Amino acid sequence: MNGWSALDRFLRTDPRDVGCAEAMEMLHVYVDVVAAGGGAEERYPGIAAHLRACGPCGEDFEALLAAVRDDAG
Amino acid sequence: MIPVNRVVDEIPARLDPESAEWLRMLAVTGPQQDTALARLHEMLLRIAQRETRRRGPRMLIAGPELEDLAYQAAADALMAITAKLSQFRGESRFTTWAYRFVILEVSAKLGRHFWRRPDVRLEAEEWDRLPGRFGFEPARESEWRDLLAAVRRAVDTELTARQREVFVAIVVNDVPLDALAVRLDSNRNALYKMMFDARRKLRAALAANGYLDDDDSGHS
Numbered sequence: 707m708n709g710w711s712a713l714d715r716f717l718r719t720d721p722r723d724v725g726c727a728e729a730m731e732m733l734h735v736y737v738d739v740v741a742a743g744g745g746a747e748e749r750y751p752g753i754a755a756h757l758r759a760c761g762p763c764g765e766d767f768e769a770l771l772a773a774v775r776d777d778a779g
Numbered sequence: 780m781i782p783v784n785r786v787v788d789e790i791p792a793r794l795d796p797e798s799a800e801w802l803r804m805l806a807v808t809g810p811q812q813d814t815a816l817a818r819l820h821e822m823l824l825r826i827a828q829r830e831t832r833r834r835g836p837r838m839l840i841a842g843p844e845l846e847d848l849a850y851q852a853a854a855d856a857l858m859a860i861t862a863k864l865s866q867f868r869g870e871s872r873f874t875t876w877a878y879r880f881v882i883l884e885v886s887a888k889l890g891r892h893f894w895r896r897p898d899v900r901l902e903a904e905e906w907d908r909l910p911g912r913f914g915f916e917p918a919r920e921s922e923w924r925d926l927l928a929a930v931r932r933a934v935d936t937e938l939t940a941r942q943r944e945v946f947v948a949i950v951v952n953d954v955p956l957d958a959l960a961v962r963l964d965s966n967r968n969a970l971y972k973m974m975f976d977a978r979r980k981l982r983a984a985l986a987a988n989g990y991l992d993d994d995d996s997g998h999s
Binding site for chain 1: 875913926
């Protein structure tokens, strides 16, 4: 990815984005749906949009998913 | 600790057996509860240690300090979980709900720790680092120089003073969102919303001046 597309992607905002508070409130539910392979993005598009755009929440999501998958594995 | 009957009475019918067992063990005062708490603490600590080791180097934390942070995160998460046990409604597995606490504790503690670094100054504006933040190649500066000058102009003219402060800290100076929230006595959500509005304004200004296209749907 070059600088133009990185800047362009960073500045794009998704109106469905629910913000950090709501995404973190529902993170455990979202992660369980992802871990079960059950279409979390379709069920929770606002959370999916947020996790794509917010670095810290995205990192927390990946961490929680890894912890859950560790248990399952 | 939560009264036994209150938790047990509220165990949702749809709960998976393992989650129901966790609730039952944590609710009953005595050796069973002690065993469950010790096991849960061990699980939380393992996650905290993994996360602090993964994120620590970026925050320039290592060794015993990192280990202390992991222990504190696990202990604080366990306390929060036991205090909020009655709020667990079975929307997820119990362990997923519980793990969320320790991961958020690690994030918050690392954010607070950021300001112990001697090289961090919120007031500095490191605009010369902006090209590198977005991967613009120095060899092709003639192609992006005007764009980044337009970004800087838009930051100065389109954003409120508070939005500018947050944008410069996070994007220009690379201060983590959680660390900035600590310094500004704010929270992740409020700063994200401020950045969300700032990004929208900047994109509109750059599109109006022909630097970016007008489509801001952001859907992918």
